[in-house]
Amino acid sequence: MKKRNFLLGRGERLAEPVKIPTGPVDKISPYTFAEAKERLQPMLNKLAEKISELSDDVCPEGNTVASLTLNPEFIAKSYYPDKLLRTLGLETIGSRKKIIIPEKKSKDRKPTETTTTELFVKGDRNSFLRWASEFSSWKESDINVQQIMEIEEINFPDADTKIKAFTDSGTTQVFEVVLQGNDDFSEVLFKKYLNKLGIEPSFERRFYVGGLSFFEIAAPSELVENIAEFSLVRIIRKMPELRLLRPTFRSTGVGGGKVDYHNLEPVNKNFKVAIFDGGVPEDHPISQWTTSYEFPDCGPATEELLEHGISVTSAFLFGHLDPSLTLPQPYSYVDHYRVLDDEPGQNPYELYEVLNRIDDVLSEEKYEFINLSIGPYLPIDDDEVHAWTAVIDHYLSTGNIVATIAVGNDGEGDPSINANRIQVPSDCVNGLAIGACDVPDNNWQRASYSSIGPGRSPGLMKPDLVEFGGSLGRPFLAVGADGIGYLQTGGTSFAAPSVLRISAGIKAHFGNSLGSLAIRTLLIHTSEASAIPKSEIGWGRVARDLDSIVLCDDHIMRVVFQGKITASKYLRAPIPLPLTPIDGMVNIKATLCYATNTDPHHPNNYTRSGLEVFMRPNKNKKRKIKDGESEPLHALTKPFFGEIRNNFSSENELRNDAFKWENCLHAEKRMRGTSLNEPVFDIHYNARSEGHNDTKFQELNYALIITVEAPKVPDLYDRIVRRYATQLEQIQPIIDIPLRISEQ
Known part of the structure; x- marks a missing residue:
């Protein structure tokens, strides 16, 4: 039997906590205390005037809301104006990003347009009025009020805004x-x-x-x-209207051929998959692998909805079909929930009706895989998180679900009004937003209809991935609604469940050895990169077959870390290499993903968790010491995860610390083998809640995948396996069947 090098697991056994000293950073404010008072007093007077004019009816229990815009130099979580707000008796109830030109910058630098945070603060009307009247008597010696120097503007949010x-x-x-x-x-x-x-x-x-x-x-x-x-x-x-991701085209029949069904059971029956869509009739042939569910408040299904539900389910069960072959064996059974019951756009209440049905299911059933090819007809908004995104991201925040979400078919919309941008809820940071490419083989491009990114920050890399979704020259083939012929179609509706199928294929073969986070990370890690802009295709096209994901050539090693990291701590993850030096060049690729709780009322502080990663390539290369200094404890760092910054920082107004809150990092670097000596990644966990420090003890689940490729070391894999024989383990399939999962 041919030798197969499966990816290595238990990388977390190599990881260990480390202590890295960090000192306080002295922050110089652009304004003195006196300047801050002079600037803010007129704003406070105007605020007090507007609040005094409010009727009791619009102020619940006497409370009202104002907005505080922070100077851009004070938006990091450690500068949150907590002392000031406590002194005033105010509480933060939300925030959003705001682009401004501050009046001043520190160190006499010229102010430029930049992104900052606008806080919404709530309090009794008298608290705001008292602030305005007593402000002139405030003294800089009172440490509780010094944070006024961090505030750029004070405003009242008028109704029209x-x-x-x-x-x-x-x-x-x-x-x-x-x-x-x-x-x-x-x-x-x-x-x-x-x-x-x-x-x-x-x-x-x-x-x-x-x-x-x-x-x-x-x-x-x-x-x-x-x-x-x-x-x-x-x-x-x-x-907003509900969008059914209508195919960009469709027709039935392919040369008069009929679908060649079989009655094989799925590869693995031990995990649960859900599709929320237009329904699958119980008498359709694919019902032998599909359990259909109806809701009591659902009306009759239209033919169009059923056709969409059948073709989406077909894409999950079989992928893109080849009429010359029998249907592939499904990887799992699937539960199909018909959540649609009318022509989209006809019922003004349907958007919440459908979300309510999805919410009911996810609150009761524990699914490991879900697909959504529906959602609001609404491009994402940088300033606001929609209910669909907030609800679904909440369920995905455990990291126990792989969710594929179609980005929409409006890629040819007017870019000047963002009509071509990815649609809600594909901006979920804990889900996989899937776009479409035009062919399943080489020389692929983004399908012109596939909506484009970027996503909201954090969550810029959207779509995450693309997969074949069909085009006029190369339609996506699914089983037809009549159960006899094929349907020629196209759209991100079919690309998304096709990626979920690949995810289920990994689970079917490898069982519980790979958790949901690791599967998501593997899909991104092994994706096929391209020179196409990241805003169009994300990290790239999904790997063509399972071999590419789980097998290594002899000169390649791939290892999976699945572990936990504690808030405010550092974790050191070694990059496995042989003991002896490596000849020639080495390519190191790494992907780090984690699921995170979210704060939808703070869109620009949406993710509660952030991981900063520092690479230390050579343990012997340390900072030069000056007279009287002790030797540094740790080696010098080298930039590694700059992919997102390189692709989006020049195109978007972003916070200075925006990238540390992205919950998926992916990059690769080419380095000389002789420059590597026990290289490591040091990972630091930052925790925040509602935009400021979260000091509660907590742990975060993460998945890290590292690939090392050394063309001049033909036995690299075996050498690493021998070195870490008592720590790393090959992740062996629990079901040893042919591993090819997609057709070219």
Whole structure:
């Protein structure tokens, strides 16, 4: 039997905590205390004037909201103005990014346009009025108020700034209203306010996620500004339509051929997969691998919805089909939930109805794999997180689910208004946003219809990956709705479940040896890179077959770390190499992914966890010491994970620390073998909550995959296996069947 070098596991056995001393950083403010007072007093006076004019109705329990814009030099979590807010009796209830030109920069540098953070703070009206009246008497000697030097602007969020994408039609419409806060009491007060306006909302379907509440409200168009005047309203917009990712084209029949079915059971029956879509009839041939579920409140399914549900499920079970072959053996059974029951766009309440059904399932059932080829007809918004994204990201934050989400088919939309940008909820940072390429073999390009990135920061690299989704010259083939012929089609709807199929193939073969985070990391790590802009294809095209993912040539070693890291600590992960020096050049590729809790009310501080990584290539190369200094404990660092920065920093206004909060890092470097001496990655875990330090003890699950390729060392794999024989283990398949999983 031919020797097969499977990827190595248990890399976490090599990792160990390390102590790396860090000293306090003295921050020089652009403003003196006196300058800050002089600048802010007029803003406070204007704020007090507006607050004094507010009616009691718009101030629940006497509370109102103001915004504090931080000077861009003070947006890191360690500079959060906690002492100031406590002194004022205010609390932060949200934030968003804001692009400004500050009045001053420290060290006499010239101010330039840059990104900063706008905080929304809530408090009793009297707290704001007292601040304005007593501000002139504040003394710099009071340590609790010195943080005023960190504030660039103070504003009152007027009602018209909360209204998005709305044109008054003079009729009653369904609106989506987002409140700052997620408690029942705020809901009661908001409902009471709406009643005074003559609006009787049912609030039958609403979502509480993070620090936000999402409501659907039917109201006359002329009352939109009145609704927005309620202090806790963050945004109001016309309810987006539900998008069914309609195929870019479709036709049935391929040369008169019929689908050649079989009755083989799946490769592995021991894990759960869910697809949320348009339904699969129980009498369709693929129902032998599919369990269909209906909701009591669902009406009849249309033929179009069923066709979409069948073809999406076909893509998961079989991938892109070859009419000359029998259907491939599925990797698992699949549960298909019909969450659609009407022509999308006809029911103004459907967006929340569908999300409510998905929420009900995910709250009750524990799935390891899910696919979404549906969502709001809405390009992502840098300033706001939508309910669909917030709800789904919440379920994915455990890291126990591989979720593939289609990015949308509007890649040919008007870029000047971001109409071609990826659509909600493919901006989930804990999911895999999947775009489409035009052919399944070589010389591929992004399919012109596939929506493009970047995503929101953090979460810039969207789409994460692309996969064949069909094109006019090369359609995607799925089983037809009639159960007899083929459907020629195309769209990201089919690329997404095709990637989920590959994920399920890894799970089917390797069982619990690879967790969901590791599978997600493997897909990114082994993707096929391209010179195509990252905003179009993300990290690249998914590997063509399972061999490329789990097998190594003799001169290549790939190792998987699956472990935990503690907040505020450093973890050292060695890069496995032979004991003897390596001849020639060495290519090192590494991918680090983790799942994270999120704060949807702080879009620019959306992820609560961040990992900074430093490479130390040579243990003997240390910083030169000066007279009287002790020898440094650790070797010099070398930049490694700069891929995201290199691709997006010049195109986007980003925070200075934005990249440390990206929850997927991927890069590769070519280095001389002689320059490597016990190289390591040092990983530092930063934790934050609502944009500031989170000091609670907590652990974060991560997956790190490292590949070392040394063309001049023909037995590299075996040499590393021998060196780490008691620590690293080959990840052997639990089901030894042919490993090829996709057709060219």
